[in-house]
Amino acid sequence: xxxxxxxxxxxxxxxxxxxxxxxxxxxxxxxxxxxxxxxxxxxxxxxxxxxxxxxxxxxxxxxxxxxxxxxxxxxxxxxxxxxxxxxxxxxxxxxxxxxxxxxxxxxxxxxxxxxxxxxxxxxxxxxxxxxxxxxxxxxxxxxxxxxxxxxxxxxxxxxxxxxxxxxxxxxxxxxxxxxxxxxxxxxxxxxxxxxxxxxxxxxxxxxxxxxxxxxxxxxxxxxxxxxxxxxxxxxxxxxxxxxxxxxxxxxxxxxxxxxxxxxxxxxxxxxxxxxxxxxxxxxxxxxxxxxxxxxxxxxxxxxxxxxxxxxxxxxxxxxxxxxxxxxxxxxxxxxxxxxxxxxxxxxxxxxxxxxxxxxxxxxxxxxxxxxxxxxxxxxxxxxxxxxxxxxxxxxxxxxxxxxxxxxxxxxxxxxxxxxxxxxxxxxxxxxxxxxxxxxxxxxxxxxxxxxxxxxxxxxxxxxxxxxxxxxxxxxxxx
Numbered sequence: 467x468x469x470x471x472x473x474x475x476x477x478x479x480x481x482x483x484x485x486x487x488x489x490x491x492x493x494x495x496x497x498x499x500x501x502x503x504x505x506x507x508x509x510x511x512x513x514x515x516x517x518x519x520x521x522x523x524x525x526x527x528x529x530x531x532x533x534x535x536x537x538x539x540x541x542x543x544x545x546x547x548x549x550x551x552x553x554x555x556x557x558x559x560x561x562x563x564x565x566x567x568x569x570x571x572x573x574x575x576x577x578x579x580x581x582x583x584x585x586x587x588x589x590x591x592x593x594x595x596x597x598x599x600x601x602x603x604x605x606x607x608x609x610x611x612x613x614x615x616x617x618x619x620x621x622x623x624x625x626x627x628x629x630x631x632x633x634x635x636x637x638x639x640x641x642x643x644x645x646x647x648x649x650x651x652x653x654x655x656x657x658x659x660x661x662x663x664x665x666x667x668x669x670x671x672x673x674x675x676x677x678x679x680x681x682x683x684x685x686x687x688x689x690x691x692x693x694x695x696x697x698x699x700x701x702x703x704x705x706x707x708x709x710x711x712x713x714x715x716x717x718x719x720x721x722x723x724x725x726x727x728x729x730x731x732x733x734x735x736x737x738x739x740x741x742x743x744x745x746x747x748x749x750x751x752x753x754x755x756x757x758x759x760x761x762x763x764x765x766x767x768x769x770x771x772x773x774x775x776x777x778x779x780x781x782x783x784x785x786x787x788x789x790x791x792x793x794x795x796x797x798x799x800x801x802x803x804x805x806x807x808x809x810x811x812x813x814x815x816x817x818x819x820x821x822x823x824x825x826x827x828x829x830x831x832x833x834x835x836x837x838x839x840x841x842x843x844x845x846x847x848x849x850x851x852x853x854x855x856x857x858x859x860x861x862x863x864x865x866x867x868x869x870x871x872x873x874x875x876x877x878x879x880x881x882x883x884x885x886x887x888x889x890x891x892x893x894x895x896x897x898x899x900x901x902x903x904x905x906x907x908x909x910x911x912x913x914x915x916x917x918x919x920x921x922x923x924x925x926x927x928x929x930x931x932x933x934x935x936x937x938x939x940x941x942x943x944x
Contacts, residue, residue, distance in 0.1 A: 508560035511726075515751035516556045517549070524551040525565055530603065531596035533618075538592060547749050567601025571623045580628040580658060582635065583667035586725060590665065591616070591629040598627065615657060630657055633671040633680075636703040643690065644682030649702040651685075652710045659714060666707070667725035672700045831865030835887045842890040844922060847931035848897040854929065855880070855893040862891075879921070894921065897935035 528534060528541050536543070555562060579594070581587040595618045599607070606621040614631040637651040658664055671680070673696055684691045686702055715722055734742025737752055752758075843858075845851040859882045863871065870885040878895040901915040922928055 508557055510557045510560075510562065513555055513557035514753070515553045517552050518554045519552070522564060523554055526596055526600035528596075530600045533595055533599065533609070534592060538589065550749060553751060565597055567598045571598060571602060571605075571620055571625055574623070574625050574662070576624040577662040578626040578628065578660075579663040579665070580630060580661045581665045581667075582630040582632050582658060583665075583725070584631075584633040584670050586667045586670070587665065588629060588631065590667075590725070591627065595627055598625075628661075630654075633668060634703060635666065635668045635707045638681055645680060646690070647681040647684045647699075649684060649686040649699055650706050652706050655710050655714065661720070663721040663723075664715075665723045665725060668703070668707075669700070669727050672696050829861060831862045835862065835866075835884060835889055838889050838926070839887045840889070841926040842892065842924070843927045843929070844892040844894060844925045845929045846894040846896050846899065846922065847929075848895075848934050850931045850934070851929065852893060852895065855882075855891060859891050892925075894918075897932060899930065899932045 528539055534542075541548075581591040581594075598620060599605070602620070602622075605623070608617075608619045608621060610617050610619075616629045618627045619625070620627075632654055634647060635652065635654075637648045637653050639646050639648060639651075674680070684694055684699060686699075711722060732744055734740055737758060845855040862884065863869070866884075869887075872881075872883045872885065874881045880893045880895075882891045883889070884891075896918060898911060899916065901912040901917050903910050903912060903915075
């Protein structure tokens, strides 16, 4: 889902960030005090593939959707087994609501949805089109393609489901030198403006070389390169895309998802079958929820780059397709029906409901103070924790400026107490979480020591963060 606040206007950006975090805090408090059959704070992306013995799956019959492209139609292409059609994704600790195409179309009446990316987005687009069409087979529709954009319109509902085949997200243009991949240009983004829901992905084309590489030079900062470290190029492109999102998205009106990195299953060693060079012949997902080979390296670019991570965490909803697709060892372009695309579209629907819950949760200072009366809340970490602590204290104080309070600071700990409610909001400035001590040889960062954790004991709520200081060097290294 979305946001568009602007790194240019820092206070506005952080205001939005803190409001989202505080809203999450309120939701967390509510959900910890009342048991609910469907946990709104459940991580939908941590789970496993299970066999479903009911007749509810697959979500649709492939013969009833005439739009499935040849290479994705497993049954028509002669796949002999059918057990894979019965698998569904089961999150740990909660259940997905079964996808309801009719309800989806009603919810998105008059809205536009666009998938942007490579074959993963193409799969998702086809999956959603088929899920919706098979739920309303008599509905009037229109399908068109202009350039790299395909549009499927459900005329009775005014719902457009679109695909933009933009495998790098940033621009690839023709110049005198040849085909240029422009890492700091995203003119193609003009097609995304005004869309109600955007779902992005990119990665698999970044490592293509030779005749399958659709560019001749890379251009960034006005300079041309014959090639560069592909992970570096990927990172620069994601930052360009993140800035576009920050500048162009209206958070109150639009939803934006970024799909996690879907792995390539070309090395059997990754799933315990050395010597296997493809996913051909694999018919069952792996057991459990942890992929033996770990996460794809490209995923670290999203998580570790400070600027991208901030955009990804604060401005968009990341669809973590990585975990589910890691565990589902199946040929990426072999089949569509019964595959993970259908279930990630189901997850998408569940995520939309979570987003609506957040949007409807306006922060109410009095309700918050009553709920946490007599409690102690501590933020522990770097400047992000500082911002969160300051935001919460300011929001509460601004709501009730006549309340009695005390504010004290001792060393790295600040304590703001709303005396009328006996609520303590505390900040511990501990950028590394582990101990940083003075010894004879100098300042020592003790990775296996956390004596300062004694100060955290007995608190009703602890909110931690760390990372930004770990890469500081030289005079900035504490």
